Amino acid sequence: MSGAQRGTARAAPTVAAATLAQRIPDGALLALAPDYSGCALAVVRELIRRPARGLRLLGVPQLGLQADLLIGAGCVAEVETAALSLGEHGLAPAFLRAATAGTIVIRDSTCPAIHAGLTAAERGVPFLPLCGVLGSDLVRWRKDWRVIDDPFPPGRPILLVPALRPDVALFHVERIDAAGNAWVGVRRELMTMAHAARTTLVSAEAASAENLLADATLAAGTLPGLYVTATAVVPHGAAPTGCGKLYPRDDAVYARYAERAATAGGFARFLDAWLAGDDVLAA
Amino acid sequence: MRGWPVTTFSRRELLITTIAGLLDGCGHVAVGAASPVPAAGALLARELGGGRPRVSLLGGLRDNPFTDGSRELFDCAAQGRVDAFFLGGAQIDGEGNVNLLGLGPYPALTRRFAGCFGAPFMATVVQRLILFREDHDPRCLVERVDFVTAAGGRPCHLLTGMALFRFDAGRFVLESLHPGASLDELRSRTGFAFAVTEPCTTTSLPSPGTLALLRGPVRAALAEVYPRAAATLGPS
Incomplete structure (x- = not known):
């Protein structure tokens, strides 16, 4: 993807993303998806711009780039997760710095314990x-x-x-509709997150003109609006993580981040460029 | 590895072939993320078995059957529907404990890695557990792990770039040495004591037919999830 393309999807979606970010209070227990699922990076960017403080992140069941950005930006007080890394791009540098400095509380867990905690919450059992x-x-x-x-x-x-009952679940999907239904496909950890959370915020690539529950093929993979507090259309809102079959993870950005964020100064330069909407590859 | 003989297959291909052998008789093998060599071993076992075992590769599309989100692998394993699973480890000790979390005294670790992932659970519920490390480093194969991510003490195999062990009656037993390695070298590079049964055998080499499968359909299936690892398959 070129820098120019990255720039085009900037101004209007920023406002839409900010409408979701403002619903996430400082100190919230915030459930987030892993990089291979649905990550609302545009909303995370607005959280960092604010800047949010004291967030308690819950990885469902693990975390990646968005959590490292939030931690490096000083938005996070606690992390509960089964893992936090950049996957093939290595360990998460800001997370490791914060862990060493003792500036965040880490509640180490394991994938099925997080799934079980959320399942307890969605069933209403303790x-x-x-x-x-x-x-x-x-x-x-x-x-x-x-x-x-x-x-x-x-x-x-x-x-x-x-039971793990997040204050807010935040994620990004390919499609939403006017009724607040959100198509998650096989990424059903997003559905579990939403069932368990008090507030669910969903950004999406596009709005469907049809009700997603009207089509039986889509309905099975659709989170009903019953669980959804607010939605926003944010094209390219998951980038640089991927979004289903629409676009892949941007490996060039990950590689640049891994290289830059290895030092606190490099992280700050990367973050400044990302917040300004500049080409982070040049950061 | 020093002294590795010039052969028509690579060390990695030997490891993949050995893994396939360990999966003999399995009905369903699951492979976690970032595990190209175990994935290739499972896919090779499937080719050798004419479609059995069923192979589930996390991170894959065509070979990832799960539709209930990331909890399904664990639910499936809890019921005994996963016969074999692989774990790596920053440290593996003589009791078969695995440490993925970090080095030093917890919680003030001197070095932290990504986290425990699903290892504490999978190691306790899967029938056939295979510990795998491509290198054979005494800093990793230690007497006692700093943090028990996944508890040992149960039957499993440990495969490294140098040898194959099985865990039996509370200790590792050398099952076979890979060609090019000596028992003295193995002992000097292993931080825990292990038993040896005489005579010490050499790991079986891949047959030409197995190598053909590995470099054909296995490489093709592997490339969907691990393109870079697939490209390395071939003679060294």
């Missing part, structure tokens, strides 16, 4: 049992987890994880 995991040092360190003897025979030890 906790869920989870098989496995016993023997991991995570169980020793997570004081909010419990190991009990299964009350049913044969009564083996089993892990309980408490």
Whole structure:
């Protein structure tokens, strides 16, 4: 993708993205998707511009670029996740700096524990049992987890994880409609996030003129507007992460970020360029 | 590795072939993200088995069957529907514990990595667990991990660029040495004690037929998820 193309989708979508960002209060428990799912980067940019403070991020079940940007920009107080990295582009530099400096609280978890916590919340129960995991040092360190003897025979030890109820779930999808329905396809962790969260904010590439639930083929992969608090059309709103089959992750930007963000000064230059809407490859 | 003989296949192809052998008889093999060599091993097992095992590659499209989001792999594994899974590890110790999280005393780690991912869970629910590291580094193969991400103590295999071990009765036992490695060299490069059964065998080499599958349909299927790794398949 050229720098010129990047520039074209800037002005109007910024306003739309800001309408969602303003609904995320400082200090919120904010559920975010991994880089391979649906990431609302344009909204994250508005959070950083504000700048948001004291956010508690929840990775569903892991996090990538958007979390590293938020952490590096000083918007984050806590992170609960199964992992935080740039995937093939390596470890997350701002996260590691903050971890070393002790400026964020890290609640290390594992993918199925996060899924179980969200599933408990979407079912309205206070906790869920989870098989496995016993023997991991995570169980020793997570004081909010419990190991009990299964009350049913044969009564083996089993892990309980408490419900995870995010204040806000934020993600990006290909399509929304006027009723607030959002098509997530097979990225159903987005649906789980929305079911579990008090507030769900969805940015989308485009608005569908038809109700997404009217078509049975689409309905199965559609999050009903029942769970959606607000939507905004933000073309290219996931970039530089990818958006389904519409556009892939921008590996050149990831590589540039990984290289730049290796130092705090380089991170700041990258962030300034990104916030200004300049070509980050030149940052 | 020093002393690696000039052959018509690469070390990576030997590892892939060895993985395929370990998957013999499996019905469903799942492979996590960023695991090109295990993915190739699983795809090779599928070719050798005429379509069995079923292979699920996270991060893939054609070979990723999951439609219920990222929790489905774990739900599926919890029920015993995943027969084999792979774990890497920044550290692997003599009890079979795996550490993915970081080095030093937790929580004040001296070096942190990405996180635990699904490892604590998958290691405890999957029937056939295969620990895999392409290099064989004494800094990684340690007596005791700094943080137990995934608990050991259960049967599994450990495959490195130098040797294949199996975990049995509370310790690793050398199953075979790859060609070009000596037992002395292996001992000096392994931070934990392991048992050796005499005579020490050499890892089976890939047959020409296996190499043809590997460089044909396996490479093609691998390229969809791991284009760079697929391009490396071929003689060294």
